[in-house]
Amino acid sequence: MGKKEILEKFSADPDRYYKVKLFDEKGFERKSCTTCHRYFWTVDEKRTNCPDHSDDTYSFIGNPPTKKRFDYTQAWKEVESFFVKNGHASVSRYPVVCRWRDDLYFTIASIVDFQRVMGSKVVFEFPANPLVVPQTCLRFKDLENVGVTGKHFSSFCMIGQHSIPNDHGYWKDQCIDLDYRLVTEQFGIDKNEVVFVEDVWEGGGSFGSSLEFFVKGLELGNAVFTEFQGDLSNYKTLDQKIIDMGAGLERFAWITMGTPTAYDCCFGPITGNLVQQAGIDVNPELLVRYFTEIAKNLERFGDLSEVRKTAIKSAGISEEQIRKIITPLEGIYLIVDHIRTLIFAISDGALPSNVGGGYNLRIMLRRIISTMNRLGLKFDMNEIIDTQIDYLKKTYPELEKTRKDVKTIIEIESSRYYSSKERMQKIVSSLKQKPTVDDLIRLYESDGVTPDYLKEMKVISEIPSTFYTKLSELHQSKKAEKQEHLPLEGLPETELLYYDKDPREFDAKVLKSFDKYVVLDRTSFYARGGGQEPDHGKIAGFDVVDVNKHGNIIVHELKGGIPKEGETVSCVVDSKRREGVTKHHTSTHILNSSSRNVLGSWVWQHSAFKEEDHARLDITHHSVLTDDEVAKIEELANAKIKENIPVTIQNFDRGTAEQKYGFRIYQGGIVPVKSVRIVSIADFDIEACGGTHVKSTKDVELIKITRTKRIQDGVVRLEFVAGKAAQEYVKTHEVELAKASVEQAAKEQRDKLREKRKEQAREKIPVLLEQISQTSEGKIDEISVSGGKFYSTTGDQYDEYFHINFGEKLVKTNPRAVYCGIFEEKGTVRAIIHAGEEASREKKAGDIAKAVSQILGGSGGGNPRFAQGGGPDKSKKDEAINKAKSMVLE
Ligand SMILES: [Zn+2]
Ligand SMILES: [Zn+2]
Secondary structure, three states: OOOOHHHHHHHHOOHOOOOHHHHHOOOOEEEOOOOOOOEEEOOOOOOOOOOHHHOOOOOOOOOOOOOOOOOOHHHHHHHHHHHHHHOEEEEOOOOOOOOOOOOOEEEEHHHHHHHEEEEEEEEEEOOOEEEEEEEEOOOOOOOHOOOOOOOOOOEEEEEEEEEEEOOOOOHHHHHHHHHHHHHHOOOOOOOEEEEEEEEEEEEEOEEEEEEEEEOOEEEEEEEEEEEEEEEEEEEEEEEEEEEEEEEEEEHHHHHHHOOOOHHOEEEEHHHHHHHHHHHOOOHHHHHHHHHHHHHHOOOOOOOOOHHHHHHHHOOOOOOOHHHHHHHHHHHHHHEEEEHHHHHHHHHOOOOOOOOOOHHHHHHHHHHHHHHHHOOOOOOOOOHHHHHHHHHOOOHHHHHHHHHHHHHHHHHHHHHHHHHHHHHHHHHHHHHOOOOOHHHHHHHHHOOOOOOOHHHHOOOOOOOOOOOHHHHHHHOOEEEEEEEEOOOOOOOOOOEOOOOOOOEEEEEEEEEEEEEEEEEEEEEEEOOOOOOOOOOOEEEEOEEOOOOEEEOOOEEEEEEEOOOOOOOEEEEEHHHHHHHHHHHHHHHHHHHHHHHHHHHHOOOOOEEEEEEEOOOOEEEEOOOOOOOOHHHHHHHHHHHHOOOOOEEEEEEEEEHHHHHOHHHHHHHHOOOOOOOOEEEOOOOOOOEEEOOOOOOOOOHOOEEEEEEEEEEEOOEEEEEEEHHHHHHHHHHHHHHHHHHHHHHHHHHHHHHHHHHHHHHHHHHHHHHHHHEEEEEOOEEEOEEEOOOOOOEEEOOOOHHHHHHHHHHHHHHHHOOOOOOEEEEEEEEEEEEEEEOOHHHHHOOHHHHHHHHHHHHHHOOOEEEOOOOEEEEHHHHHHHHHHHHHHHHOOO
């Protein structure tokens, strides 16, 4: 069943599927587009074409159809107040990382907020009815359009208007009436401009009619009426019909502002700031002309470079104007868009990596850096993040809390990119022919080489439009694990004793036994789940070696034989094993929250494993853990044990638990049932969990982290022992632990010295700057000056911190200056180059670093203003300085 067939069927009976009360009341007429024959509804007698084929398409650019102007923040306030005034609850956005669905990494539409998976079925759970939500959605398949088309974003705010028709909610008539009034009354758009186009929606086994609404060719929203289940030849009406109206907030802002692109009015002051910093001489009239053409041609061509070429031609734009205005603007739009997406994703706990959804984040950051390098833009990433959060927090106040964490992650990820560049350069230079799309995917997946980098290196001129679509398809959803199929049909669900009285000895009836498996009517044997290993013990005298859940039936695996069906058997759970596993399980919760407190908000449980005498917890974190971090995590965990905090367990309705505790409860993944079991260690750690737990943290006795390692990009493993196993570990490792603490002390000593040097540098830099600014030839404190513009030092009193900070300040005071600092670190020679604004026009810091590094036997690079490099050859330090000097003074 395709969309086309459904649309044909529905449009054949418009009174049944499309005609709403409003159309009668206001005199909307149904017409068929003279170009594409699509059906649309309008009050404008003269209108003959659908919005895609009208003359007024995109004429709002430069000439908005409203009296009032609303930017992104104000537009939401207008939408929110309208719906609240009309009986809707305004719900806060849900995380962009979709923790409640295991088939999606990111939230891609507002309706996803309310979808929960139960077995193979998707059900809807609304916290209120009707409601409206400003849901940030992430979509990566149109990445090549971002910055170029004027309206594509990698993340956008979907205004979600949702209703279930019942005593509280409404259906089609009221939905369209509200949307019409939102556009005409609240935003003040003339009724002649509003066009509703007939369409359909289908997905996940259900479908329904939909009405898209447009103003001047711009689709503002789409009201989907999810009504049927099945396929066209055989379907029935859903028990729970749903209104799913999604509208782009960015578009509401854009139509009232009439700016050349939606990017100009949706990022607060940052776009304007960057345009100014880049020194682009913007010509508003030219931009209006160009972006109107872009918008008009988007529907005509599948290929983006065709769209661009055609727009350039019909807007009459010169090569120079493209180079000086359009291309850098596209770059700035891309940068602000991508940073906004990273802010949301990182704030909600996602990390750039080479696996899963992290792929998309890494590729975006690399696009940002490549774009800046390609266009020679030197923006301060932290400043962009700050300005964006200052603006966004008017709608999303929660972003304030993670401001620092966002900066940390972006900084780490950027430096990782720079350090991998050398390897990428080698790979690129070995390419024999122009890479295909599959080559591009392989280059990125196995070597981390992004197509933007290839564009920066001029290996390809355009990124093929299918690249991002293919990549995002590869990484959109996770795969479900398959379980062995056992003949369990017709058996009732097993009564679980371990959630109730939890007896260690009990009698039960054998409902089924086959091969080595036994199913009982009730059991106190914990089945493997949530990373907790199963109970062992005896059933009818046979050893229980494994216990697994198949749906709601518990299957015991025995060794040595099995009892007969219908028999009543006596069962004994191995208490010692259970106790050990339980202590390790509660310890996992304690360590998880300790890690997040010590490391940062991005820490989530990735997976866990709890055995009788050891356990492991895999957390999401960007780097290898330092000894210091491990010590701090362990210390905090043991402090929580000492506090003797009660561990409480309560059952909640899933929606209530989410509203009360947030999505942090899903540390162990999604919960596919309606009632969730919340395990709380006061407010230190609150998780939805089905495992067994101690009564109070003191029962855990002690936690010892025995080893940590990075198991994949973005995931770190903590191996640990708790309870008796921890006590024993301490006994056998006393000597080693003592030695480790001596090493720890030495390291602290080194850290202190480094801090002290920093402190000294901070005091010294301003004084030195003052003195050296009055010298044009000579030497002060080991820093040589030549020709009033070349400054260098190889003095060993200076370290990295000094060179970076001194150099930066120096070239700021003297824009003609170049600074070259050479120093030894960990047995190699390093070079740091800064070039002032004026100096960098003639001599790029990156080129100098390259030349200097070559002499030192290594490699280096960077941008025109700042670069670094180095090599192993300590005897060539002076020669390196002389080379830099001659490059600057020649
Ligand atoms: Zn048409
Ligand atoms: Zn748990």
